[in-house]
Each structure stands twice: as C-alpha cells, then as structure tokens.
Amino acid sequence: xxxxxVFGDDIDTDVIAPGGYLHLRIEEVKKxxxxxxxxxxxxxxxxxxxxxxxxxxxxxxxxxxxxxxxMELGISLILATSFARIFFRNAVNVGLPIGTxxxxxxxxxxxxxxxxxxxxxxxxxxxxKAIRFKAPSGALAxxxxxxxxxxxxxxxxxxxxxxxx
Amino acid sequence: MRSKGKSAIEKVxxxxxxxxxxxxxxxxxxxxxxxxxxxxxxxxxxxxxKLGNPPLxxxxxxxxxxxxxxxxxxxxxxxxxLSMKDFASLNGVxxxxxxxxxxxxxxxxxGDITPGMFVVGSDSHTVTAGANxxxxxxxxxxxxxxxxxxGETWFMVPETILFRLSxxxxxxxxxxxxxxxxxxxxxxxxxNYRCMEFRTESGTHLDMDERLAIANMTVEAGAKTxxxxxxVSQEKLMEIQSDEDARISEELSVDLSSIEPEIAAPYSPxxxxxxxxxxxxxxxxxxxxxCANGTLTDLKxxxxxxxxxxxxxxxxxxxxxxxxxxxxxxxxxxxIKIFLDSGAVVSxxxxxxxxxxxxxxxxxxxxxxxxxxxxxxxxxxxxxSKVYLANSYVAAAAAVEGKIVNPLEVF
Numbered sequence: 001x002x003x004x005x006v007f008g009d010d011i012d013t014d015v016i017a018p019g020g021y022l023h024l025r026i027e028e029v030k031k032x033x034x035x036x037x038x039x040x041x042x043x044x045x046x047x048x049x050x051x052x053x054x055x056x057x058x059x060x061x062x063x064x065x066x067x068x069x070x071m072e073l074g075i076s077l078i079l080a081t082s083f084a085r086i087f088f089r090n091a092v093n094v095g096l097p098i099g100t101x102x103x104x105x106x107x108x109x110x111x112x113x114x115x116x117x118x119x120x121x122x123x124x125x126x127x128x129k130a131i132r133f134k135a136p137s138g139a140l141a142x143x144x145x146x147x148x149x150x151x152x153x154x155x156x157x158x159x160x161x162x163x164x165x
Numbered sequence: 166m167r168s169k170g171k172s173a174i175e176k177v178x179x180x181x182x183x184x185x186x187x188x189x190x191x192x193x194x195x196x197x198x199x200x201x202x203x204x205x206x207x208x209x210x211x212x213x214x215k216l217g218n219p220p221l222x223x224x225x226x227x228x229x230x231x232x233x234x235x236x237x238x239x240x241x242x243x244x245x246x247l248s249m250k251d252f253a254s255l256n257g258v259x260x261x262x263x264x265x266x267x268x269x270x271x272x273x274x275x276g277d278i279t280p281g282m283f284v285v286g287s288d289s290h291t292v293t294a295g296a297n298x299x300x301x302x303x304x305x306x307x308x309x310x311x312x313x314x315x316g317e318t319w320f321m322v323p324e325t326i327l328f329r330l331s332x333x334x335x336x337x338x339x340x341x342x343x344x345x346x347x348x349x350x351x352x353x354x355x356x357n358y359r360c361m362e363f364r365t366e367s368g369t370h371l372d373m374d375e376r377l378a379i380a381n382m383t384v385e386a387g388a389k390t391x392x393x394x395x396x397v398s399q400e401k402l403m404e405i406q407s408d409e410d411a412r413i414s415e416e417l418s419v420d421l422s423s424i425e426p427e428i429a430a431p432y433s434p435x436x437x438x439x440x441x442x443x444x445x446x447x448x449x450x451x452x453x454x455x456c457a458n459g460t461l462t463d464l465k466x467x468x469x470x471x472x473x474x475x476x477x478x479x480x481x482x483x484x485x486x487x488x489x490x491x492x493x494x495x496x497x498x499x500x501i502k503i504f505l506d507s508g509a510v511v512s513x514x515x516x517x518x519x520x521x522x523x524x525x526x527x528x529x530x531x532x533x534x535x536x537x538x539x540x541x542x543x544x545x546x547x548x549x550s551k552v553y554l555a556n557s558y559v560a561a562a563a564a565v566e567g568k569i570v571n572p573l574e575v576f
Binding site: 003010012013014015018019020022023024028036037049056059060061063064065068082084085086090093094138140141143146148149150152153154156157159 | 190195203204205208212215216217219238241242245286287288289291303304305306307308310313314318320353354357358387411433457520521522526539541542543544546548
C-alpha cells in the first residue's frame with residue numbers, strides 16, 4: 001500500500017540527485033532528491049510510495065544515485081510513459097521496480113494504491129479500480145525479482161548458498 | 166530478415182559475442198574497455214564489496230580517471246579519489262594521473278579509444294567515443310562492479326537512426342549547432358535506446374573537434390550510443406559503419422548550410438531557440454569547456470571573440486581546456502593570454518561547473534550561457550539558476566556584452 005506522487009515529463013537525474021551532493025554519502029544525497037521542483041519530497045515520501053510520471057523519466061546522467069535515493073526514500077514502484085535508457089537500466093540493476101503505462105491513468109497525487117508487481121497491476125484503495133502497467137519482462141524481470149544485478153552476479157559467481165534460491 | 170546486411174552496432178555486438186547479433190537481441194557481452202570516474206567510482210567500490218571483493222574477471226582494459234571533482238573540493242571528494250587509487254593499486258587497474266584531463270576527450274586524444282571499439286564508462290557522455298568511430302555507452306556503478314567481477318554485462322542491441330550530413334558550415338556555426346538542431350528536430354527522447362549513426366556526403370567533412378561536439382550530445386536525444394565517420398581509410402570505414410542494406414529504423418537528412426547558431430534555453434537541451442529570439446537575455450556567467458567543448462577549436466573560437474574585447478565587469482567568464490595537452494597548445498598559441506587579458510578565469514581541466522560540482526557553481530537566480538551539454542533545472546547550482554547552451558562564439562560574445570548577442574556585433 002502506498003501513496004501516489006505525480007511528476008511530469010522529462011524528470012532528469014539532476015533533479016532526482018543534484019550534482020553538488022554526489023560526492024557525499026547516500027544518506028546526505030537523499031535529502032536533496034527532487035529539491036529543485038519539490039523541496040520537501042524527501043520528508044513527505046514514505047516506505048511503499050509510488051511515483052507516476054510522464055515520458056522520458058530519468059533523462060540525463062548515468063549517476064546511479066538517482067534510482068538509489070528513490071529506493072532509499074521508500075519508493076516501491078515508478079510508473080512512467082517511458083524511461084530514459086540509463087535510468088531504466090540502473091533501476092533494474094539496483095532492483096527498483098518500474099513499469100510503463102499508456103494513456104491517462106486517472107490517478108492523482110495523494111491517492112492510495114496497492115501494488116501487485118507480478119500481475120502488473122495497481123489497485124486504487126478508494127474504489128478498488130485496477131490500473132494495469134507493463135513491467136520489464138524476460139531476463140530483466142529475473143534480475144529485478146532477484147533484487148538486482150548484485151544478487152544475480154553473486155549467483156553467477158557461485159557465491160550464494162543453494163538454499164537461497 | 167537475417168540475410169540483410171548489418172548496422173554498425175550489430176557488427177560490434179556480433180564481434181564481441183561471436184554470434185549473429187541483431188537489433189532487439191538481449192545478450193551478455195564483454196566490452197573492449199571500461200572507464201570509471203571519481204563520482205561513480207566510490208559507489209562502484211561499495212557494490213564490489215557487496216560482491217565479496219572477488220578477483221577481477223574482466224579481461225578488457227580498465228581505466229580509472231579522476232576528473233569530475235579534481236582538484237578535490239573537500240575531504241569527502243579527496244577521500245573518494247584515494248579509495249579508487251587504493252583499489253586500483255591492489256587490483257592492477259590503470260589510473261590516469263589526475264589533472265591530465267576530462268575523460269571522454271582525453272581518452273580519444275591519448276589514443277585509448279580507437280575506431281570500431283566498444284567501450285563503456287561510468288558516465289552518460291561515454292557516447293562521445295562516437296567522435297572517433299567507436300561505440301560508447303554509459304553505465305551505472307553497480308553495473309560496472311558486476312562487469313569487473315563477472316567479466317560481462319547485459320545489453321539490448323539497439324536499432325539505428327541514420328543521419329545523412331551534407332553541405333558546409335555558415336560563419337559562426339559549429340558542430341554544437343548541428344547537434345542542437347538535431348535534438349530540436351527529434352526531441353530529447355527521439356533516439357531513446359537507439360544508436361545515432363552519422364554519414365557524411367561527399368564534400369562534407371567534420372574534423373575531430375566538430376565530431377566531439379556532435380557525439381557528446383547524442384545522449385541528450387536519449388541515444389544509447391553513436392557513430393561518426395572517423396579519419397580512417399574508406400576500406401576500414403566500410404568495415405565498421407552500417408552496410409548499405411542494413412536495417413535502419415529511421416533516416417534523416419541534415420544540410421549543414423541551413424543551420425544557424427542555435428541556443429537551448431532552460432531547462433532542457435531540447436528547448437532550442439533561434440539566436441534572434443533570445444538576443445538581449447542578460448547573463449551573469451559564461452562557461453567554456455567540458456567533455457566535448459573544451460577543445461582547441463572551442464578555445465580558438467572564444468579567443469577570436471575576446472581578442473579585441475573585454476569581459477564585462479559584472480560577468481564571470483570561466484574557460485576550461487579539456488585536457489592538459491589542449492591547455493598547453495592554447496598557451497603556445499597565445500589563447501590563454503587572450504583569455505586572461507580579457508578578464509576571464511582559466512581553470513585546469515575538470516568537469517567542475519558543468520555538472521554543478523565545483524568551481525563556478527551558480528547562485529540564486531544567476532544566469533549562465535555555456536557551451537556545455539545540459540541545462541537541467543539546478544544543473545549548475547541553485548535550483549533557481551538558469552543555463553543557456555550555445556556554441557563557443559555565442560557564449561564568448563555574451564561575456565563581452567553581458568547579454569546574448571549575435572557574435573557579429575562584437576567581432
């Protein structure tokens with residue numbers, strides 16, 4: 001169960017994780033997440049919350065701090081019309097669930113919804129309406145379901161005990 | 166379908182995997198080279214520790230570059246570099262001595278990035294490799310840690326958009342204007358997940374510095390990678406560029422002679438306006454130099470404007486040669502003296518102000534015109550500041566007048 005935060009098109013990585021803080025620890029970087037457009041975002045957001053955005057979410061830098069701060073702040077799912085390539089890739093690799101959507105969703109900021117990742121579905125708490133999204137599939141879905149590429153690589157290197165799979 | 170010729174990027178992935186790689190394929194591959202800078206490096210080392218510090222399995226070449234916050238601005242940034250140097254010496258990774266220059270320009274200049282290679286880097290502007298006919302793709306830090314530990318990483322083979330360039334540049338028009346013009350045509354996600362390949366018609370040649378400017382900003386159109394024709398024999402070029410019958414997803418023609426100086430207004434590299442629409446816009450800062458436009462050509466262009474002019478008293482102008490060698494050549498040519506005499510500040514090679522990291526960070530409501538590649542909200546500092554992106558002539562001319570003007574007015 002999470003609250004919906006709504007953002008527009010082309011939300012860039014400088015907005016998500018501003019350059020001036022990138023040399024600091026992630027605990028510090030996360031306090032500046034979205035500050036150029038929503039200064040209190042890091043205080044308002046809570047575990048389980050959901051971001052809904054327009055096209056080209058995460059455009060810009062390869063800085064992995066962008067998906068990581070969103071995860072650290074508790075974001076459990078990002079839905080967007082489209083994602084910029086490196087952000088998409090980084091999100092999969094760090095295990096941050098993302099999905100693409102088409103058309104207007106009829107969801108507004110502050111709505112509460114339940115996430116069913118495997119089914120690619122959000123259920124709005126107010127009226128139990130289902131909203132569908134397209135999650136990564138195939139090998140990328142496997143990496144995501146393993147919790148990111150670190151787990152995937154540990155398995156590959158034979159470093160995860162068998163009882164873990 | 167499989168009998169068709171190959172695109173340039175399909176050729177590269179076929180070579181890396183020894184398979185018939187086609188656009189849309191998901192595959193695991195080992196790039197020819199990996200380079201990592203001091204902002205993502207420390208995070209990469211955190212991920213490497215999570216993997217249990219295994220021995221490096223990656224067989225290509227690994228290079229560490231310290232350019233983003235160099236010289237360090239505080240103890241945190243100094244310690245970041247130290248942690249990378251420690252890892253490098255323990256694991257036999259090559260470090261480029263700090264201060265040599267900004268990675269994307271430097272690695273081409275040093276001959277590390279050669280035509281037909283496939284390189285990855287901890288930076289979105291790794292696409293700049295396309296200036297030398299190599300394929301570069303930016304990756305995040307965890308990705309790179311896993312690549313070093315396991316020897317390979319995953320890729321989707323991208324589709325290709327082909328740009329046919331013809332004609333010659335007008336006065337005060339540069340490679341920067343070509344790419345700004347293209348981004349304004351296709352949009353900031355117009356090439357998302359795709360390879361932007363360029364082909365020059367006979368009579369059109371782009372020199373390395375012009376190609377750097379174009380390749381560098383292909384990522385601002387969302388490109389995964391790009392390719393421009395390098396200075397090699399026709400035979401070698403045929404070998405590495407797309408075949409005539411390759412599957413191309415889209416084709417566009419660009420007549421260089423139809424392009425005027427372009428300016429991207431805040432807050433998007435795609436928010437491109439005509440110079441005449443923005444004339445008179447006040448600026449507080451002018452910044453010349455980054456991973457694509459701190460070239461000798463850019464410095465010459467800026468110096469042409471500043472030779473008989475002075476930077477206005479209320480404007481800060483910062484010039485950053487991209488590499489030590491460019492700096493040295495600019496000294497020999499008297500360009501640095503022109504900058505100093507005109508009232509500009511000259512900094513050592515660093516990514517600094519371009520990404521709001523250090524040396525030239527903007528304050529409240531400040532306006533900068535820059536020949537860099539991004540003007541996102543808060544990119545160069547305070548969230549209320551604004552950045553305009555333009556070529557070096559236009560940026561330098563603004564320093565003289567304290568506002569955006571046609572370079573002809575101050576020439």
